[in-house]
Amino acid sequence: MIQIYPYDSEGFFLGQPETLNPDPVTGQYKIPEKATIIPPVKDGQGMWRPWFDSEKQEWIEKADQKYKDSLKGPTDPPSAVDQLKAQSAATMVQLAEAQNLIESQAKMIADLFLMLAEGGEA
Template identity: 95%
Template sequence: MIQIYPYDSEGFFLGQPETLNPDPVTGQYKIPENATSIPPVKDGQGMWRPWFDSKKQEWIEKADQKYKDSVKGPADPPSALDQLKAQCAATMVHLAEAQNLIESQAKMIADLFLMLAEGGEA
């Protein structure tokens, strides 16, 4: 039993390998015309849109960047941890702003008390 890689009439890989059993009489494998035993890989990596060149007996990558981008889809949404980190950062900014406001109000109150102690004139 071997794996074969079928392709369509234009030469593009159909997406799933198939299992081929040997002929029960001869024991030989009869690979169909629209398939090969060569896996659709290049430099040990899979391909986006493999096309089989039957003359050269090799798979060729036919996907351009536009095709790859269309297959990738939208970016993953942020994880729950990333959302919590963003909320924590926003809370820290608000806390720092509130602390600054408290400090400026405390200074203002201290200045007012000082003015009252000196006779109330500004």
Template identity: 80%
Template sequence: MILIYPYREDGFYAGQPVELFPDAETGKYNIPTNATDKPPEKNGSGMWRPWYDREKQEWIEKADQKYKDSLKGPADPPSPVDQLKAQSAATMVQLAEAQNLIESQAKMIADLLLMLAEGGEA
């Protein structure tokens, strides 16, 4: 018994290997014209969307990045811990901005007070 890998009329893998037993009289395997005994792999790795090239007698990867992305499910929503981390980071940014504003206002007030002490001339 061997495994064969059927492909559709358009050349794309049909999806499941099939067991093939030798002919009882001849002992030879009669592989159908729409199948091969080569697994749909490239360099020992599986393929996303294998297509069989009958001339070259090899499997070709036909999946582009858009196709691969379409197979991915929606992203998991962030966990409560991740949400708190994001809120904490946003709060830290706001705090740093507020501190910068306070420092610039304090410098401005100090400059104004110095100007008034010197007689009000700029």
């Protein structure tokens, strides 16, 4: 019994090795066309997106940094300091909005007092 490493029609590893038993009559192994006995390892390490070069009989790494980043899980949750910074920024925005509202209300009150002083006519 041996392990084989199947790949798709484009040459990319299918993700799981398979076990191959010898032919019961001849005792020899018949490796499928889209498989190899060479593990998808380079320099003793696994690969992100192994591609098999059937001419050179070797696996080649085809993953770029964008692909690797897409496989990573979510980033670490924000630290307490980052959370406090975000809360502070949100509070500053609310404070600025409240100040604008106060200024507009003060202007409306001043305009109303001016109208009253001029005789109450609009």
